[in-house]
Amino acid sequence: MSAPAPGKGIAKLAAISLGAFVFTFSLVPLYRIACEKVFGIRLDNTAADASAVASAVPDERWVTVEFDGSVNSKLPWGFRPNATRMRVRVGEQxxxxxxxxxxxxxxxxxxxxxxxxxxxxSGYFAKTECFCFTAQTLQAGETRDLPVRFIVDPSLPADVHTITLSYTFFKNxxxxxxxxxxxxxxxxPHSAP
Structure with a gap:
């Protein structure tokens, strides 16, 4: 039995390495496509090029944000938005x-x-501060206003005119x-007689 020629072994190794390299770099666009098409999640880094996008979108674009709130049946809380809708200009907080x-x-x-x-x-709605980031403690009978600060990205698709932000509170x-x-x-404690 003779050993394979050194040139063929190197060629196989080079082909395998090239195949692995191509496969690795093809995973990024495949992952992006899967997230966008299957899950509706946009992975573009819009924050990095927000100024370029903002200049391409008219400054007067407005959308309506609707607010909704509910609680799980195990939580004896009342929870509702203070305003049910707000008209906002894209790109502003x-x-x-x-x-x-x-x-x-x-x-x-x-x-x-x-x-x-x-x-x-969802990929165009950024919460910069939100009560949902941490657990909330309310004492018996306590009422509290809970703020959420947000920005609608200027690159929101043109056919989206209304966004609904909903929260459900669960007992922790x-x-x-x-x-x-x-x-x-x-x-x-009782004292002893």
């Missing part, structure tokens, strides 16, 4: 607030999950139990 009220008899921790509709607009059982365990006991 705005603030909206939601009102949360704890109807429960003790302090409760809640966590909010946001969603944006239509789904293809783990943090609520920790909070209850850390609270001082309301029972008074």
């Amino acid at each position: 705005y603030e909206a607030t939601y009102a949360a009220h704890n109807n429960g008899a003790r302090a409760i921790v809640g966590s909010a999950t946001p969603s944006v509709a239509p789904a293809r607009a 059982d783990v943090l609520t139990e920790r909070l209850a365990a850390a609270a001082p006991s309301s029972t008074v």
Whole structure:
């Protein structure tokens, strides 16, 4: 049995290396296509070229942002937007607030999950500050306004005129139990006779 010629081994190694290189670089556009077409997630880095996009889009483009809020049935809170809609100019920062009220008899921790509709607009709606970034603790009977600051990207598709921002609050059982365990006991110890 004779050993393969050194030139053929090098050629095979070079072909495999070239194939791996081409395959690796083809994954990036394939991943981008899959995210955009299947999940509706836009992966472009719009923040880096926002000035170029802003100059291409008229300064007077306005869209309507609608606000919606709900709570999971396990959370005894009231939760609603303070305003149900706002007309905004693309590329500018705005603030909206939601009102949360704890109807429960003790302090409760809640966590909010946001969603944006239509789904293809989610990549163009940037929250710069949001109550959904951290868990919220409300004492029994407490009412609080919760702010969200946002910017609608100027490269939002021209046929999208309305964006809906929805939040659902859920009870954070783990943090609520920790909070209850850390609270001082309301029972008074009995003295011995």
